[in-house]
Amino acid sequence: EAGVTQFPSHSVIEKGQTVTLRCDPISGHDNLYWYRRVMGKEIKFLLHFVKESKQDESGMPNNRFLAERTGGTYSTLKVQPAELEDSGVYFCASSQEGPYNEQFFGPGTRLTVL
Amino acid sequence: DQQVKQNSPSLSVQEGRISILNCDYTNSMFDYFLWYKKYPAEGPTFLISISSIKDKNEDGRFTVFLNKSAKHLSLHIVPSQPGDSAVYFCAALHSTSGTYKYIFGTGTRLKVLA
Numbered sequence: 347e348a349g350v351t352q353f354p355s356h357s358v359i360e361k362g363q364t365v366t367l368r369c370d371p372i373s374g375h376d377n378l379y380w381y382r383r384v385m386g387k388e389i390k391f392l393l394h395f396v397k398e399s400k401q402d403e404s405g406m407p408n409n410r411f412l413a414e415r416t417g418g419t420y421s422t423l424k425v426q427p428a429e430l431e432d433s434g435v436y437f438c439a440s441s442q443e444g445p446y447n448e449q450f451f452g453p454g455t456r457l458t459v460l
Numbered sequence: 461d462q463q464v465k466q467n468s469p470s471l472s473v474q475e476g477r478i479s480i481l482n483c484d485y486t487n488s489m490f491d492y493f494l495w496y497k498k499y500p501a502e503g504p505t506f507l508i509s510i511s512s513i514k515d516k517n518e519d520g521r522f523t524v525f526l527n528k529s530a531k532h533l534s535l536h537i538v539p540s541q542p543g544d545s546a547v548y549f550c551a552a553l554h555s556t557s558g559t560y561k562y563i564f565g566t567g568t569r570l571k572v573l574a
Contacts, residue, residue, distance in 0.1 A: 350503070379561065386469075388462065389504065389549060389564040402559035408549055445553055445560035446492060451503030 348372070350452035352438050358458045367455045371439060371440030373418070378421050379391040379441075379449060382415060392436075394452040407432075429457045463487045464552050466565035474573050479537040481568050483550030486531065492553040494562070495524060495535045497546045504549055508535070540572045 351370045359365050371378045380392040392411070393403040399417035406413070410429070415421040426430050435456050439449040464482045473479045485493075491512040496504035508553045510517040517524050533567045539543055547569050550566065551562040 353487075387567070388464070388566045389551075389562075391561040391563070394559060394561055402506075402561060405561070439503075445555050448506045448509075449562060451496075451505070453501065453503045 350438055350450050352436075352452040352455050353375055354455060355453065356456045356458075358460065359428055360460055361430055362427045364424065365428055365457060367423045367425075367438075367457070369421045369423070369438030369452060371438070371441075372450055374442070375440035375450075376443050377441040377447075377449075378415060378419070379439040380421070380423055381437040381439065381451075382434050383437065383454075384431075389437065392423075425457070428457075430459050433457055433459045438440050462487075462565075463490075463554075464550055464563050464565040466550055466568050468568050469566070469573070470569040472571045472573060473540045475542055476539045479540045479544065479570055479572065480533075481535040481537075481548050481570065482566055483533045483535075484531060485533075485552050487552070487554070487563075488531065490552040490554065490563075492555075493524070493526060493533050494551045494553070495522075496542075496549045496564075498549060498567070499546050507548075529560075532572060537570075540570075542572050542574050545570055545572045 347367045353368045370453045383389045384418040391405040395415045435454040437454045441447045441449045494509040495507040510543040547567040550565040
């Protein structure tokens with residue numbers, strides 16, 4: 347069974363540009379999460395989808411970040427316009443229904459904003 | 461304010477010896493804790509978990525201990541192997557009003573010396 351996949355693996359953009367990250371969860375997983383890790387710091391929660399609905403977006407830094415999950419399958423996270431402090435590794439995770447089911451993480455997208 | 465803390469950024473241990481990784485938390489409402497392991501350029505992978513109704517959970521070479529009164533948990537790896545060299549993240553499940561997310565610590569880099 348395929349795991350969580352993320353695209354691209356790396357992205358280098360200039361400040362002010364737009365970047366869209368994509369996550370494909372494990373098939374059948376209704377829960378999809380986005381997290382971010384800035385170098386040396388904790389892995390920080392951004393938001394949680396249940397199917398296509400945003401269940402919790404309390405971790406989204408500001409309105410430059412927009413996450414979507416059309417049809418309850420893959421998800422995108424768009425940053426527009428990107429700022430220097432948005433650099434980090436963005437992880438996507440998915441899980442089956444319920445809080446105690448393991449969250450499976452993708453390999454992450456390393457975003458560098460210059 | 462960080463609710464999950466891993467105060468040791470790194471740890472070196474000889475192969476065959478015990479590795480002890482520590483984690484402290486501040487929120488007494490947390491009732492489920494996890495350890496994830498992360499290799500470079502990969503996403504975190506689940507290692508072991510513990511519910512707050514237990515004080516110990518064991519899985520092969522890995523044991524997690526929970527001290528609720530001290531709000532402290534630890535991961536013991538015995539015997540340590542070079543393949544255990546990775547960054548270990550402690551996480552707590554934060555569950556409220558039907559939403560749930562992991563609150564991670566900053567990680568401890570374990571190096572097992574051959």
